[in-house]
Amino acid sequence: xxxxxxxxxxxxxxxxxxxxxxxxxxSHHTADQLATKVQAINHDVSISTIYRNLYELERLGVVVHAxxxxxxxxxxxxxxxxxxxxxxxxxxxxxAPDKLFTxxxxxxxxxxxxxxxxxxxxxxxxxxxCSPNSVIHG
Amino acid sequence: xxxxxxxxxxxxxxxxxxxxxxxxxxSHHTADQLATKVQAINHDVSISTIYRNLYELERLGVVVHAxxxxxxxxxxxxxxxxxxxxxxxxxxxxxAPDKLFTxxxxxxxxxxxxxxxxxxxxxxxxxxxCSPNSVIHG
DNA sequence: TTCGATGCAAATAGTTTGCATTCTA
DNA sequence: TAGAATGCAAACTATTTGCATCGAA
Numbered sequence: 001x002x003x004x005x006x007x008x009x010x011x012x013x014x015x016x017x018x019x020x021x022x023x024x025x026x027s028h029h030t031a032d033q034l035a036t037k038v039q040a041i042n043h044d045v046s047i048s049t050i051y052r053n054l055y056e057l058e059r060l061g062v063v064v065h066a067x068x069x070x071x072x073x074x075x076x077x078x079x080x081x082x083x084x085x086x087x088x089x090x091x092x093x094x095x096a097p098d099k100l101f102t103x104x105x106x107x108x109x110x111x112x113x114x115x116x117x118x119x120x121x122x123x124x125x126x127x128x129x130c131s132p133n134s135v136i137h138g
Numbered sequence: 139x140x141x142x143x144x145x146x147x148x149x150x151x152x153x154x155x156x157x158x159x160x161x162x163x164x165s166h167h168t169a170d171q172l173a174t175k176v177q178a179i180n181h182d183v184s185i186s187t188i189y190r191n192l193y194e195l196e197r198l199g200v201v202v203h204a205x206x207x208x209x210x211x212x213x214x215x216x217x218x219x220x221x222x223x224x225x226x227x228x229x230x231x232x233x234a235p236d237k238l239f240t241x242x243x244x245x246x247x248x249x250x251x252x253x254x255x256x257x258x259x260x261x262x263x264x265x266x267x268c269s270p271n272s273v274i275h276g
Numbered sequence: 277t278t279c280g281a282t283g284c285a286a287a288t289a290g291t292t293t294g295c296a297t298t299c300t301a
Numbered sequence: 302t303a304g305a306a307t308g309c310a311a312a313c314t315a316t317t318t319g320c321a322t323c324g325a326a
Binding site: 146 | 304308
């Protein structure tokens with residue numbers, strides 16, 4: 001909130017509520033899920049306000065969003081950034097430590113001068129359960 | 139077309155046209171771009187028919203689509219599959235050889251039992267030109 | 277008392293679907 | 302001529318925007 005005020009923003013009740021929801025459950029939420037949570041307390045909050053506040057909070061570095069395949073973007077606290085592995089079949093999501101991507105990051109940087117951001121878009125695939133080879137694992 | 143017929147499908151003029159467009163320029167196209175190309179010859183073709191045909195062709199293994207970040211999906215011939223590196227800033231796309239991902243694929247398989255598909259969703263980042271470090275390269 | 281924040285509705289992009297009609301096999 | 306394919310419009314999901322109003326500083 002201090003950060004908001006410092007940047008010329010205003011500490012409205014909706015913002016307070018949204019931040020509370022984000023801190024209460026630090027996992028991933030869609031804008032819609034957050035709206036529902038906020039609306040449970042103040043049911044006059046519109047989804048556009050949620051989007052506008054999420055945008056503002058992201059600009060201030062408080063939250064980040066990631067695209068986990070098809071469907072809505074997921075928002076979470078910026079303090080807890082990581083990549084994602086998402087199963088295209090069942091939707092299961094694994095938080096992937098950044099070091100998993102260091103190899104790829106380096107070779108892509110070398111070969112293409114490209115600096116990849118493994119956090120903004122998930123890496124899709126099949127989880128052990130849904131993979132065609134999963135039979136060998138039981 | 140033979141494949142279509144073999145699977146109980148019918149060889150309509152629109153399908154012929156769509157396939158021609160796909161083979162003529164084997165790069166990436168959005169459904170909308172394909173529709174425009176097809177409509178240049180037969181302007182009564184609707185976008186839904188394009189989507190339905192692309193879906194069918196994908197089911198038969200003739201085309202595949204990939205998500206290159208925000209925006210519309212890109213369709214291309216299945217004979218030419220590869221991953222993609224996409225610049226989040228300027229949108230530039232690099233076709234990434236599959237071998238680039240073998241390291242990541244293997245470690246993810248080991249650590250999470252996850253078999254990743256680097257082709258369906260692009261890997262996002264910044265190209266050399268748009269990267270904050272690009273100054274050192276000129 | 278100004279100017280940022282909000283609610284609401286409508287616009288947007290990309291894609292899918294319902295339904296009556298058309299055309300291939 | 303049966304049933305697949307199509308055109309059109311409308312629905313749909315996720316997100317953004319215009320605008321009048323409200324409220325924090």
